[in-house]
Amino acid sequence: MPVITKISVQKNNKERYNIFLDGKYRFSVDEEVLARYQLLKGKELDELDIEAILAEDDIRKGVNTAIRFLSYRMRSEKEVRDDLIKKEFAPEVVRSVISKLYEMQYLDDAEFAASFVRTQMNTTHKGPVVIERELQQKGIPPELIEKALEIFDADQQVEHALVLAEKLSRQHARLSEKLLKQKVKQGLTVKGYPPEVISAAMAALHVEKDEEAEWEALLQHAEKAKRKYGKFSGSAYRQKMKQFLYRKGFPVDLIDRYLREEGDGDGKKIQSNE
Numbered sequence: 001m002p003v004i005t006k007i008s009v010q011k012n013n014k015e016r017y018n019i020f021l022d023g024k025y026r027f028s029v030d031e032e033v034l035a036r037y038q039l040l041k042g043k044e045l046d047e048l049d050i051e052a053i054l055a056e057d058d059i060r061k062g063v064n065t066a067i068r069f070l071s072y073r074m075r076s077e078k079e080v081r082d083d084l085i086k087k088e089f090a091p092e093v094v095r096s097v098i099s100k101l102y103e104m105q106y107l108d109d110a111e112f113a114a115s116f117v118r119t120q121m122n123t124t125h126k127g128p129v130v131i132e133r134e135l136q137q138k139g140i141p142p143e144l145i146e147k148a149l150e151i152f153d154a155d156q157q158v159e160h161a162l163v164l165a166e167k168l169s170r171q172h173a174r175l176s177e178k179l180l181k182q183k184v185k186q187g188l189t190v191k192g193y194p195p196e197v198i199s200a201a202m203a204a205l206h207v208e209k210d211e212e213a214e215w216e217a218l219l220q221h222a223e224k225a226k227r228k229y230g231k232f233s234g235s236a237y238r239q240k241m242k243q244f245l246y247r248k249g250f251p252v253d254l255i256d257r258y259l260r261e262e263g264d265g266d267g268k269k270i271q272s273n274e
Helices: 031-036 047-070 077-086 091-103 109-123 128-137 142-149 154-171 177-190 195-204 211-229 234-247 252-262
Strands: 004-009 016-021 024-030
Touching (some): 016 031, 024 031, 047 077, 211 234
16 A cells, blocks of 8 residues: 655645655645544555545635635625535535534524624614515525514614615705605615505604795706706696606696796796686
């Protein structure tokens, strides 16, 4: 049988060792594998021994790769598994690596899910629907997702939704009251808040505009509409303006008031009985 005649440390990785059999380089192993198999100068190895050593070394490489991947932040099992596959570790190696990571307590999907929910709550405006979807994408089982989302209770969801609603209402302050509310609701839905939370947040949100504020908003939109429909006059102009402002959510009485005061597109005032 071949005999180990030399063992040397690799220059670029002090944790890996080159193994020479019968005077020729044969393979390299991790320091942990070297110790486990008691690889010493003068030890005899048959082909089955070598296959077992190399298989164990592949697992060790996978473990080291996964630990580096985990060093940046917590990861789910699926994230680690996908990374190992991407780095072309064999399926049987990946299975063994995942098992060892659980033994070493490097993986814990329940704790990962809870930490993920807390982070999203504290650093983003995301609601529970979006958070749940992201956890699903990370391979977290449904029962662990449900448990983790208990952290984000209904009262907190309303509180977070209201903060986001206030931000959205400021962003859309120039819109009509009707369209502003629609935009806020759409924004809350996109961010992942359920209907009952959105209703509670909207009930607590103060976006009602008095007639003067609504009138000022209408005037701003009307200026844009005038540039767009300036080529029309008379009833065609009035119709185009009315449709535009109605789509923007302004009430009919204010639109009619504007058209009476502004004219019909050619400088003529519209009579109040039209």
